[in-house]
Amino acid sequence: MKKVCISGSGLFTPAEAVSNDELVATFNRYVADYNQQHAAAIGAGETSPLQPSSSEFIVKASGIRSRFTVDKTGILDPQVMRPRIEKRGEGEPSLMAEMGAAAALQALENAGRKPQDVDSVLVACSNLQRPYPAIAVELQALLGTRGFGFDMNVACASAAFGVQTAVDAVSRGSSRATLVVSPEICTAHLNFRNRDCHFIFGDAATALLIEPLENSLSQDRFEILGTRLQTQFSNNIRNDFGFLNPSEQPPRRWDEVLFRQEGRKVFKEVVPMVAELLLSHLADLGIAPAEVKRFWLHQANLGMNQLIAKRVLGRDANETEAPVILDEYANTSSAGSVIAFHKYHRDLAAGDIGVLSAFGAGYSAGSVVLRRL
Numbered sequence: 147m148k149k150v151c152i153s154g155s156g157l158f159t160p161a162e163a164v165s166n167d168e169l170v171a172t173f174n175r176y177v178a179d180y181n182q183q184h185a186a187a188i189g190a191g192e193t194s195p196l197q198p199s200s201s202e203f204i205v206k207a208s209g210i211r212s213r214f215t216v217d218k219t220g221i222l223d224p225q226v227m228r229p230r231i232e233k234r235g236e237g238e239p240s241l242m243a244e245m246g247a248a249a250a251l252q253a254l255e256n257a258g259r260k261p262q263d264v265d266s267v268l269v270a271c272s273n274l275q276r277p278y279p280a281i282a283v284e285l286q287a288l289l290g291t292r293g294f295g296f297d298m299n300v301a302c303a304s305a306a307f308g309v310q311t312a313v314d315a316v317s318r319g320s321s322r323a324t325l326v327v328s329p330e331i332c333t334a335h336l337n338f339r340n341r342d343c344h345f346i347f348g349d350a351a352t353a354l355l356i357e358p359l360e361n362s363l364s365q366d367r368f369e370i371l372g373t374r375l376q377t378q379f380s381n382n383i384r385n386d387f388g389f390l391n392p393s394e395q396p397p398r399r400w401d402e403v404l405f406r407q408e409g410r411k412v413f414k415e416v417v418p419m420v421a422e423l424l425l426s427h428l429a430d431l432g433i434a435p436a437e438v439k440r441f442w443l444h445q446a447n448l449g450m451n452q453l454i455a456k457r458v459l460g461r462d463a464n465e466t467e468a469p470v471i472l473d474e475y476a477n478t479s480s481a482g483s484v485i486a487f488h489k490y491h492r493d494l495a496a497g498d499i500g501v502l503s504a505f506g507a508g509y510s511a512g513s514v515v516l517r518r519l
Contacts, residue, residue, distance in 0.1 A: 306512020
């Protein structure tokens, strides 16, 4: 089997951003209006008042300070509190494919490749804009790549699962080169009226080009030493949006088909799962944790990442060893670990080892061990 590498990465960042202060101001206006409208029921003890949020609470709970979004105006309107996305005709590119194409073209440029050099496109993300035709096939048409494309969803771990799928295809010769694209419009499946999670998500798109090491033209390459995936069923992170919603009797409330989680349970259960995955993967490859120069971890929660890194290293990791992008981007689901990789890999020297790890709902987790060439 051929040795395989990541030869290029790409990142699309939306033009608009929402700060914690802006988000909190909108949320607190909504809370004040709600409590006023339900004052009688609250006074009678029939309804509990909503509690305001604060920027300090958000930073303490998550480490997030801002997030990018495809539409700021709708999110900051207390009567709307969701991104407004203009409906496109069937003859126009979808927003998700458009975002993915921007990231993919950057990855190709960084790898010194053209779309015609690619045989397969995998769109690996947590929420797809539509069931079919596949976003990946649309993206294939937009880019002008050859071969095939398909979508896959393993929640926040999707990029890692996409990388392993790409490695399998390229190493066995069924694809000369594969693009793994993770376009995430996370703000559209977020309940901005829920104090516990209204601050979590942001929007972005990433891309990685996977190709045989022997054919790579790039001077910015990472050999993929190994991949490992794990899933374990849990309801603690859930999104129930689907085509059966209108058929269900009784129908679900609007907020039951958006993202929701049991944050404390997730923290308690995912941290040991991911730490053990990374430790066992490194051990099987004969790599000591101390040899790893960089951990590009899923960017969901600062405290979670710090604890995972500590369990793996046996000590606290600094921001060079485990770089943070969620303060600026928030949780971009499957794109987060790749954003960290894209922005923080160029300083590594030849021979340096890094680990890209993505994890989330499912539970699902993936590990990709890399060596700088």
